[in-house]
Amino acid sequence: MTFNNSLPKIKIHPILYVFIAISILTGTFTELAIILSLVFFHELGHLTMANSLKWRVRRIMLWVFGGVMDTDEHGTRPIKEEVLVTLAGPSQHILVYLLLFIISPFNLVPASILELAFYYNTAILLFNLLPVWPLDGGKLLFLFFSAIMPYKQAHQWIVLVSMGITIAIIVLQLLFFPFTLSAIFIMLFIFLENRTEWKQRYYIFIRFLLNRYEGKSSVHTIQPIKASANSTFMDVFSYFKREKKHPIYITYPDKRRIVIDENDCLKSYFHDNQHAQSIGEAFRYQE
Numbered sequence: 001m002t003f004n005n006s007l008p009k010i011k012i013h014p015i016l017y018v019f020i021a022i023s024i025l026t027g028t029f030t031e032l033a034i035i036l037s038l039v040f041f042h043e044l045g046h047l048t049m050a051n052s053l054k055w056r057v058r059r060i061m062l063w064v065f066g067g068v069m070d071t072d073e074h075g076t077r078p079i080k081e082e083v084l085v086t087l088a089g090p091s092q093h094i095l096v097y098l099l100l101f102i103i104s105p106f107n108l109v110p111a112s113i114l115e116l117a118f119y120y121n122t123a124i125l126l127f128n129l130l131p132v133w134p135l136d137g138g139k140l141l142f143l144f145f146s147a148i149m150p151y152k153q154a155h156q157w158i159v160l161v162s163m164g165i166t167i168a169i170i171v172l173q174l175l176f177f178p179f180t181l182s183a184i185f186i187m188l189f190i191f192l193e194n195r196t197e198w199k200q201r202y203y204i205f206i207r208f209l210l211n212r213y214e215g216k217s218s219v220h221t222i223q224p225i226k227a228s229a230n231s232t233f234m235d236v237f238s239y240f241k242r243e244k245k246h247p248i249y250i251t252y253p254d255k256r257r258i259v260i261d262e263n264d265c266l267k268s269y270f271h272d273n274q275h276a277q278s279i280g281e282a283f284r285y286q287e
Helices: 014-026 029-052 079-106 111-128 136-148 151-176 181-199 201-213 233-237 262-270
Strands: 009-012 057-063 066-071 219-222 225-228 243-245 247-251 257-261
Touching (some): 009 014, 079 111, 079 136, 151 201, 257 262
């Protein structure tokens, strides 16, 4: 649904329907209503910041204890912008604490509702700060990885770390804490999301490269890449980093060395379809 084109499409993840049914059967619909209100307010923070930075937001997917804002910005914006958009969600919970503090003395809302709101506001905030993809904490960790290592490696690291942390949380929940079906269910869902992310890692990397080829990526500094003539294009692309422009130095067996702009490499791969050739063969006659 949309509102005067000011909001993107808002969709409900199928898993949320399961929790709605459970809440109706168990008489906990009030708790679910509080959770969904907090989640929507959380996502509104992301959306407001994204709109202020002129991001292209396609839709918002809501699920229990979180949501996902789907945008057309896939590694194309500066890292600092992504940090601001990511932090805008958790910062909304500070406003909720402030609101609860203001209204609590006036008895406008039953104390039991205020206690539930405080509890779930804290739970959602802490949950979203877990260093697990695609939660906000995981996104911040991914941005940190992206700042210090190539994009392909950073993406693989965040998915593997997220799956490891998720498994550890499930094991700890089963061994040391009272069994909670909803908690196990949510962590299993996040694990499966990361498993899907891992399976799609090649296509995600190709999308990153296509954005660079189309000139959509921001560039702050230049960082050369050294490659041997028998390196494949993918070997070279695996060193590409966000916010870096890469002149590529190719060394041939006869010690001859040439320098190629990264745009020429991307053009050879995507436009000229020189997938099977090594980078040295593709630019053999380059002066």
